[in-house]
Amino acid sequence: MRFSRGWGLHPCHSFLLRCNVKIKETLLQQQEITERVNSLGQQLTKDYAGKKPVVIGILNGAFIFLADLVRAMDMAVEVDFIRVASYGQATESSGTITLSKAPERDLNGKDILLVEDIVDSGTTMVWLQKYFTTEHQPSSVKTCTLINKSQRRAVDVNIDYIGFEIEKGFLVGYGLDCAETYRNLPEICALEE
Numbered sequence: 308m309r310f311s312r313g314w315g316l317h318p319c320h321s322f323l324l325r326c327n328v329k330i331k332e333t334l335l336q337q338q339e340i341t342e343r344v345n346s347l348g349q350q351l352t353k354d355y356a357g358k359k360p361v362v363i364g365i366l367n368g369a370f371i372f373l374a375d376l377v378r379a380m381d382m383a384v385e386v387d388f389i390r391v392a393s394y395g396q397a398t399e400s401s402g403t404i405t406l407s408k409a410p411e412r413d414l415n416g417k418d419i420l421l422v423e424d425i426v427d428s429g430t431t432m433v434w435l436q437k438y439f440t441t442e443h444q445p446s447s448v449k450t451c452t453l454i455n456k457s458q459r460r461a462v463d464v465n466i467d468y469i470g471f472e473i474e475k476g477f478l479v480g481y482g483l484d485c486a487e488t489y490r491n492l493p494e495i496c497a498l499e500e
């Protein structure tokens with residue numbers, strides 16, 4: 308899990324936000340994100356043709372990406388959500404993950420698409436893949452993340468669909484937070500180190 312900081316001032320917008328670390332730069336503009344998400348949606352529409360996938364968002368970060376992604380998929384889908392909690396080191400996933408909100412759909416025989424805002428160490432996604440394949444009986448489990456930080460990988464994990472590869476920086480916006488703030492920024496920015 309990603310480290311959350313304190314409270315402060317957002318330098319690019321006219322309102323105060325609760326995080327004491329300022330925005331350093333915008334990495335992905337709104338238009339760039341929209342184009343990539345639409346492209347992923349078209350690819351998923353082709354790959355899941357003839358099926359009705361269950362798109363499962365990993366709360367909280369995935370909520371905006373998922374909302375745009377499913378609207379870019381020109382097909383029937385089901386939507387569900389899961390939330391996990393992680394304990395241990397502050398700056399990355401500890402490997403000790405527990406379920407805090409279970410999915411509510413019947414997933415037996417379904418084609419599951421797990422949707423993340425970011426895969427960092429990979430610990431959360433590995434746990435999720437194991438959870439869905441052992442606790443449910445899906446037909447398939449695929450993974451999709453808006454942002455992949457493969458350089459920070461601590462475990463091997465397969466990601467089927469990747470929006471953007473970004474190597475460095477603490478990222479906020481488009482669902483990504485700093486102490487639960489900045490999620491509603493329409494673009495993706497890096498905070499000052």
Ligand code: PRP
Pocket residue numbers: 308309365366367368369393399400423424425426427428429430431432483484
């Ligand atoms: C973030 C992100 C992933 C996880 C990735 O969640 O949404 O779920 O960290 O980290 P990992 O690859 O190192 O396991 P976070 O714990 O920040 O919660 P949030 O989704 O509520 O922001």
